[in-house]
Amino acid sequence: xxxxxxxxxxxxxxxxxxxxxxxxxxxxxxxxxxxxxxxxxxxxxxxxxxxxxxxxxxxxxxxxxxxxxxxxxxxxxxxxxxxxxxxxxxxxxxxxxxxxxxxxxxxxxxxxxxxxxxxxxxxxxxxxxxxxxxxxxxxxxxxxxxxxxxxxxxxxxxxxxxxxxxxxxxxxxxxxxxxxxxxxxxxxxxxx
Amino acid sequence: xxxxxxxxxxxxxxxxxxxxxxxxxxxxxxxxxxxxxxxxxxxxxxxxxxxxxxxxxxxxxxxxxxxxxxxxxx
Numbered sequence: 001x002x003x004x005x006x007x008x009x010x011x012x013x014x015x016x017x018x019x020x021x022x023x024x025x026x027x028x029x030x031x032x033x034x035x036x037x038x039x040x041x042x043x044x045x046x047x048x049x050x051x052x053x054x055x056x057x058x059x060x061x062x063x064x065x066x067x068x069x070x071x072x073x074x075x076x077x078x079x080x081x082x083x084x085x086x087x088x089x090x091x092x093x094x095x096x097x098x099x100x101x102x103x104x105x106x107x108x109x110x111x112x113x114x115x116x117x118x119x120x121x122x123x124x125x126x127x128x129x130x131x132x133x134x135x136x137x138x139x140x141x142x143x144x145x146x147x148x149x150x151x152x153x154x155x156x157x158x159x160x161x162x163x164x165x166x167x168x169x170x171x172x173x174x175x176x177x178x179x180x181x182x183x184x185x186x187x188x189x190x191x192x
Numbered sequence: 193x194x195x196x197x198x199x200x201x202x203x204x205x206x207x208x209x210x211x212x213x214x215x216x217x218x219x220x221x222x223x224x225x226x227x228x229x230x231x232x233x234x235x236x237x238x239x240x241x242x243x244x245x246x247x248x249x250x251x252x253x254x255x256x257x258x259x260x261x262x263x264x265x266x
Binding site for chain 2: 053054057058059060
């Protein structure tokens with residue numbers, strides 16, 4: 001088998017496995033996933049064993065090793081910086097939106113409250129206003145006002161929380177990647 | 193590390209592809225070795241020497257000035 005045939009066969013097998021996994025997930029039949037993935041790997045390995053030409057030699061291995069190490073270094077440094085920046089949106093006060101609440105007691109003893117959201121790290125003012133809502137009567141607020149009241153702060157911080165979650169996910173992924181690298185490093189260190 | 197692979201190949205009327213096949217590497221590896229861009233392993237070095245039926249020292253020459261400890265990473 002030629003190298004191009006092997007690559008084409010691998011591509012077809014990968015596409016078929018992906019389609020089967022997608023279908024099984026949609027259909028809720030998880031048994032197909034358990035069968036399809038190992039079967040796909042076996043087929044690809046069998047094709048690889050029948051390739052006539054040399055697929056990878058010591059130079060190729062060294063190139064891959066160096067490329068993988070450089071990739072790991074860059075991803076680790078870049079990813080750690082990105083994770084810290086993203087997570088800082090959750091804990092940093094200047095990056096969080098400024099939300100103010102103004103309570104007004106009217107002459108008829110009615111209490112109204114205006115909640116206003118301003119741009120992150122800005123001085124509250126008309127130029128930095130993002131949105132504002134007023135609950136006319138705190139003691140007899142209707143359902144939509146109650147909903148607004150409950151979700152206002154959460155809505156304001158949602159973008160920051162999403163970034164924080166992305167930062168945490170990235171940080172966790174980096175930690176797992178480094179742990180796997182460390183495990184393989186120790187394994188090969190003992191082997192050679 | 194200097195080598196005489198190109199000369200030995202010419203003497204044996206062997207192409208890069210043929211040599212690569214005989215020692216079990218890709219043609220690109222042979223090209224890189226001939227250009228002194230890649231330093232082969234001892235195993236591959238001995239295999240190449242065996243193909244040409246010569247001593248490994250007749251194929252590869254170690255140059256102290258060039259092959260310092262840092263040369264591997266360059």
